[in-house]
Amino acid sequence: MNYEAKLTELGLKLPNPPAVAGSYVPYVRTGNLLYLAGTISSFNGELTHTGQVGQEQTVQTAYESAKICALNTLANIKAATGSLDNVKQFVLVTGFVNAVSGFTDSPAVINGASELFGKVFGDAGKHARAAVAAAGLPKGSTVEIQVIVELKS
Amino acid sequence: MNYEAKLTELGLKLPNPPAVAGSYVPYVRTGNLLYLAGTISSFNGELTHTGQVGQEQTVQTAYESAKICALNTLANIKAATGSLDNVKQFVLVTGFVNAVSGFTDSPAVINGASELFGKVFGDAGKHARAAVAAAGLPKGSTVEIQVIVELKS
Amino acid sequence: MNYEAKLTELGLKLPNPPAVAGSYVPYVRTGNLLYLAGTISSFNGELTHTGQVGQEQTVQTAYESAKICALNTLANIKAATGSLDNVKQFVLVTGFVNAVSGFTDSPAVINGASELFGKVFGDAGKHARAAVAAAGLPKGSTVEIQVIVELKS
Numbered sequence: 001m002n003y004e005a006k007l008t009e010l011g012l013k014l015p016n017p018p019a020v021a022g023s024y025v026p027y028v029r030t031g032n033l034l035y036l037a038g039t040i041s042s043f044n045g046e047l048t049h050t051g052q053v054g055q056e057q058t059v060q061t062a063y064e065s066a067k068i069c070a071l072n073t074l075a076n077i078k079a080a081t082g083s084l085d086n087v088k089q090f091v092l093v094t095g096f097v098n099a100v101s102g103f104t105d106s107p108a109v110i111n112g113a114s115e116l117f118g119k120v121f122g123d124a125g126k127h128a129r130a131a132v133a134a135a136g137l138p139k140g141s142t143v144e145i146q147v148i149v150e151l152k153s
Numbered sequence: 154m155n156y157e158a159k160l161t162e163l164g165l166k167l168p169n170p171p172a173v174a175g176s177y178v179p180y181v182r183t184g185n186l187l188y189l190a191g192t193i194s195s196f197n198g199e200l201t202h203t204g205q206v207g208q209e210q211t212v213q214t215a216y217e218s219a220k221i222c223a224l225n226t227l228a229n230i231k232a233a234t235g236s237l238d239n240v241k242q243f244v245l246v247t248g249f250v251n252a253v254s255g256f257t258d259s260p261a262v263i264n265g266a267s268e269l270f271g272k273v274f275g276d277a278g279k280h281a282r283a284a285v286a287a288a289g290l291p292k293g294s295t296v297e298i299q300v301i302v303e304l305k306s
Numbered sequence: 307m308n309y310e311a312k313l314t315e316l317g318l319k320l321p322n323p324p325a326v327a328g329s330y331v332p333y334v335r336t337g338n339l340l341y342l343a344g345t346i347s348s349f350n351g352e353l354t355h356t357g358q359v360g361q362e363q364t365v366q367t368a369y370e371s372a373k374i375c376a377l378n379t380l381a382n383i384k385a386a387t388g389s390l391d392n393v394k395q396f397v398l399v400t401g402f403v404n405a406v407s408g409f410t411d412s413p414a415v416i417n418g419a420s421e422l423f424g425k426v427f428g429d430a431g432k433h434a435r436a437a438v439a440a441a442g443l444p445k446g447s448t449v450e451i452q453v454i455v456e457l458k459s
Contacts, residue, residue, distance in 0.1 A: 022413035023420035024435035028397045030339065030456045033183065035398045038436030052408060091181045092188045094299070096438045101254060101407060102205060103289035107175035114176035129177035130191030130299040132249045133289030136409035136439030146400070146436040150183045186336065244334045245341045247452070254407060255358060256442035260328035267329035282330035283344030283452040285402050286442030303336045 003084040006120050007074075015044045017079040018072045021138055027080040032151050033091070034080055039072035040141030041065040050140035053133075054100030057142045059108050062097060065142040066112030073113075073147050074120070081151060090117055090127035091148040098142050099133040106131040113145050156237040159273050160227075168197045170232040171225045174291055180233040185304050186244070187233055192225035193294030194218040203293035206286075207253030210295045212261050215250060218295040219265030226266075226300050227273070234304060243270055243280035244301040251295050252286040259284040266298050309390040312426050313380075321350045323385040324378045327444055333386040339397070340386055340455050345378035346447030347371040356446035359439075360406030363448045365414050368403060371448040372418030379419075379453050380426070387457060396423055396433035397454040404448050405439040412437040419451050 007014070018039055020026055026037045041049040041064075049065035051057050057065070078084055095110030097103065110131040117125035127147075137144045160167070171192055173179055179190045194202040194217075202218035204210050210218070231237055248263030250256065263284040270278035280300075290297045313320070324345055326332055332343045347355040347370075355371035357363050363371070384390055401416030403409065416437040423431035433453075443450045 022435065022437065023417045023424055024399065025432045026434065028395065028432070028434045030395065030397050031184070031337070035434040035454075037434040038438075089181065089183065091183050093177065094436065096436070097289075098408075099289055101288050101441065102251075102293070104291065104293040106289065107291045111176045118176055126178045126181070128179065128181045128188040128190040128299075129175065130247065130249070130297065131175065131291060132191075132287040132297060134438040135254065135288045135407050135441045136403075136405055136412065138410065138413045138437060140408070140410040144436060144438060146434075148188075184337070242334065242336065244336050246330065250442075252442055254441050255404075255446070257444065257446040259442065260444045264329045271329055279331045279334070281332065281334045281341040281343040281452075282328065283400065283402070283450065284328065284444060285344075285440040285450060288407065288441045301341075 003120055010119055014075045015071055017075045018042060026076045032153050034149050034151055036073050036076050036147045038144045038146040039069045040138055040144050041068035043068055047139060049142040051142060052098045052100050054103055059105050062109040062142050063112035066110055067116050069143050069145040070113035070116040073145060086151050087124060087149050088152045089150045090125050091150055093127050093129045094146045095131040096134040096137060096144045098137040103133040106133050156273055163272055167228045168224055170228045171195060179229045185306050187302050187304055189226050189229050189300045191297045191299040192222045193291055193297050194221035196221055200292060202295040204295060205251045205253050207256055212258050215262040215295050216265035219263055220269050222296050222298040223266035223269040226298060239304050240277060240302050241305045242303045243278050244303055246280045246282045247299045248284040249287040249290060249297045251290040256286040259286050309426055316425055320381045321377055323381045324348060332382045338457050338459050340457055342379050342382050342453045344450045344452040345375045346444055346450050347374035349374055353445060355448040357448060358404045358406050360409055365411050368415040368448050369418035372416055373422050375449050375451045376419035376422040379451060392457050393430060393455050394458045395456045396431050397456055399433045399435045400452045401437040402440040402443060402450045404443040409439040412439050
């Protein structure tokens with residue numbers, strides 16, 4: 001149940017919470033639900049994966065892009081609540097893949113985020129999900145994810 | 154109020170709950186809200202509509218694709234709660250249409266899902282909605298919908 | 307705290323609540339959350355911005371399109387609750403920009419909606435957000451936003 005410890009055990013290190021890229025905030029809590037802003041694949045301010053799958057990126061590199069998005073979302077959860085241990089349950093992940101028209105493998109890409117949540121949070125990391133290809137994403141990021149989690153009350 | 158009976162009366166038969174196509178779960182309940190995973194137009198494991206509107210598909214065939222998505226979402230609701238009769242109110246349907254760039258008729262397509270929910274659930278099937286064209290969808294499905302419903306407590 | 311007065315002070319006038327463009331409803335309330343249907347840039351029934359950014363539209367004109375979407379969402383909130391003053395907190399804005407493949411500036415576009423919410427509602431207008439490029443939007447609208455707000459109980 002100690003997700004912070006699990007993160008360390010997995011050798012994962014959270015980036016700083018990402019700077020917001022517009023006129024919004026990184027999270028809003030309503031009741032026990034925490035709505036996180038979309039996160040892209042930028043690590044401590046440096047873009048790690050840009051361009052579309054089917055052009056500059058592959059399913060494999062986009063999977064890595066999704067992992068970076070997930071780490072940024074975790075950084076936002078920690079900033080919002082003080083500790084990842086305040087998460088009760090992941091609820092919904094909406095995953096957008098920057099891809100050429102007709103791309104069919106968005107689930108394999110967004111697994112990069114989903115599997116990271118599963119490794120760190122176990123059952124509490126399991127979530128409903130939609131994964132689609134977008135025509136474009138902020139700053140050309142290869143992936144963007146938007147997440148809702150339930151917090152311990 | 155007997156939605157299961159209404160489904161039968163309409164001659165509709167639910168598919169098996171769709172196999173998840175990635176590292177996620179078909180639904181998460183938080184409070185009285187049930188978040189369903191995105192569903193595509195696959196019926197008992199067989200894809201029924203693939204390709205983009207404006208190319209392989211038309212608005213009319215994509216409307217049928219959206220109906221299949223809706224049936225899969227109903228199968229997930231039933232698997233989650235035991236019976237469609239546990240639904241209090243549909244809340245939000247996010248509809249993604251796999252379409253060529255510049256496609257303008259996503260509402261007419263997603264009506265295929267919305268009207269099915271309306272026929273089965275009456276007022277309880279009425280929902281807020283966003284309908285957009287996506288650059289691509291999982292397995293090339295022509296439509297994907299993602300749904301939130303409120304359950305009877 | 308008087309958002310209706312602030313709207314007037316800013317010289318903004320709400321359009322009529324937009325006609326729904328399909329088989330859905332403009333809002334659903336569940337608990338204290340109000341889920342709004344997606345709104346496009348049509349003002350009192352007349353489309354104000356159509357076509358894609360990168361073709362018929364620019365980031366600047368699309369920013370204006372997002373403002374119109376925001377006004378329509380406010381009209382729906384007022385229709386749902388009687389007064390904008392019933393809003394406790396904006397929660398989530400999902401912004402879709404109708405754009406050519408590879409578009410990277412969706413945040414700058416969706417700021418047109420986000421900044422309007424901020425001006426009218428102050429801290430209560432701050433929201434989490436995802437902003438992506440869509441392959442197409444209803445009626446060719448340049449922007450569509452979908453919003454969740456928390457109401458005063």
